[in-house]
Amino acid sequence: xxFLTIFARNLxxxxxxxxxxxxxxxxxxxxxxxxxxxxxxxEGCRICERVCPANAIRFAKTPDGMTFxxxxxxxxxxGNCEFYCPTDAIHQTNDWDLSHVNADKFDMVEHGLIPNxxxxxCGATALNTAPMVKNAKPPLSTEEVAEVRARCPKCRAKYxxxxxxxx
Amino acid sequence: xxxxxxxxxIATRSPxxxxxxxxxxxxxxxxxxxxxxxxxxxxxxxxxxxxxxPKHADIxxxxxxxxxRVKDAVLRMYEEIPDPKVTVAVGVCxxxxxxxxxxxxxxxxxxxxxxxxxxxxxxPPRPQAIIAGVAKAIAIWRERL
Ligand code: SF4
Ligand code: SF4
Ligand code: SF4
Numbered sequence: 001x002x003f004l005t006i007f008a009r010n011l012x013x014x015x016x017x018x019x020x021x022x023x024x025x026x027x028x029x030x031x032x033x034x035x036x037x038x039x040x041x042x043e044g045c046r047i048c049e050r051v052c053p054a055n056a057i058r059f060a061k062t063p064d065g066m067t068f069x070x071x072x073x074x075x076x077x078x079g080n081c082e083f084y085c086p087t088d089a090i091h092q093t094n095d096w097d098l099s100h101v102n103a104d105k106f107d108m109v110e111h112g113l114i115p116n117x118x119x120x121x122c123g124a125t126a127l128n129t130a131p132m133v134k135n136a137k138p139p140l141s142t143e144e145v146a147e148v149r150a151r152c153p154k155c156r157a158k159y160x161x162x163x164x165x166x167x
Numbered sequence: 168x169x170x171x172x173x174x175x176x177i178a179t180r181s182p183x184x185x186x187x188x189x190x191x192x193x194x195x196x197x198x199x200x201x202x203x204x205x206x207x208x209x210x211x212x213x214x215x216x217x218x219x220x221p222k223h224a225d226i227x228x229x230x231x232x233x234x235x236r237v238k239d240a241v242l243r244m245y246e247e248i249p250d251p252k253v254t255v256a257v258g259v260c261x262x263x264x265x266x267x268x269x270x271x272x273x274x275x276x277x278x279x280x281x282x283x284x285x286x287x288x289x290x291p292p293r294p295q296a297i298i299a300g301v302a303k304a305i306a307i308w309r310e311r312l
Contacts, residue, residue, distance in 0.1 A: 021295075022212070073263045074259060074268060096289070100285070101303065105278075
């Protein structure tokens with residue numbers, strides 16, 4: 001009898017086999033997959049480079065600014081970089097299908113550039129990184145953040161110090 | 168005359184897979200075993216089957232960063248696989264060294280020693296990713312045959 005119950009259940013449920021590759025694959029939302037980088041929200045703190053156990057992340061200074069590279073073929077999808085990133089500039093997508101022919105080996109890289117800018121106060125050349133103003137009290141308005149962003153690190157500190165806090 | 172293309176058509180349906188462990192941590196090997204052996208992923212739908220001898224293989228899956236100790240054995244085994252063969256590097260270890268990169272004990276990337284056709288990055292890659300890689304390998308293998 002037991003055999004018949006199992007048989008009936010299997011008839012009702014269909015096979016356990018996943019449809020992939022003949023159909024879409026089941027992908028959990030929080031699957032640890034390919035790294036994605038958003039240069040606009042990066043603070044340039046380089047913590048992700050330091051905590052990466054596989055040395056998959058490289059920052060480099062170039063005449064245009066600071067470049068970011070994450071090599072998908074070295075990354076071990078541990079999630080350390082996302083965990084330590086203060087601004088969520090780096091994050092893990094749930095994209096797992098990274099298989100590629102060997103000729104494309106060196107194209108498997110996430111690239112980003114934090115461009116140089118000229119400080120609006122002193123005219124010095126500095127990186128256009130996202131400002132580190134998370135702990136500022138009271139929180140900065142969007143315009144204030146943009147103003148801080150347009151300055152070099154020294155002038156940013158000055159700006160925040162001289163900022164008039166509404167009573 | 169007509170027989171030979173027929174044989175070819177039949178043969179291209181069923182590539183046999185062989186697995187070489189070039190010093191892997193076993194993570195990728197477990198995923199490869201999962202891919203092949205449990206009904207949930209069932210790679211035999213693609214006509215593939217694992218075989219026990221390199222002499223029967225068509226597609227070879229390599230995992231691990233090629234440690235110095237296993238190098239000779241791996242190269243000898245690779246030589247035994249008849250042509251045309253397609254090589255798939257499973258996991259980031261054979262592709263770049265991954266977490267073991269720049270160690271004195273590993274010789275990765277493995278494509279310095281063995282021609283690699285398809286890479287499946289991941290540490291380990293999930294079974295679906297391995298299936299996607301094997302599907303790419305089968306396409307390449309059909310062209311070579
Ligand atoms: S991505 Fe995040 S952790 Fe990395 S440098 Fe930018 S802000 Fe810092
Ligand atoms: S997920 Fe881990 S290995 Fe990959 S880039 Fe981030 S820290 Fe490095
Ligand atoms: S890629 Fe990761 S899971 Fe696979 S053998 Fe290397 S260390 Fe182990």
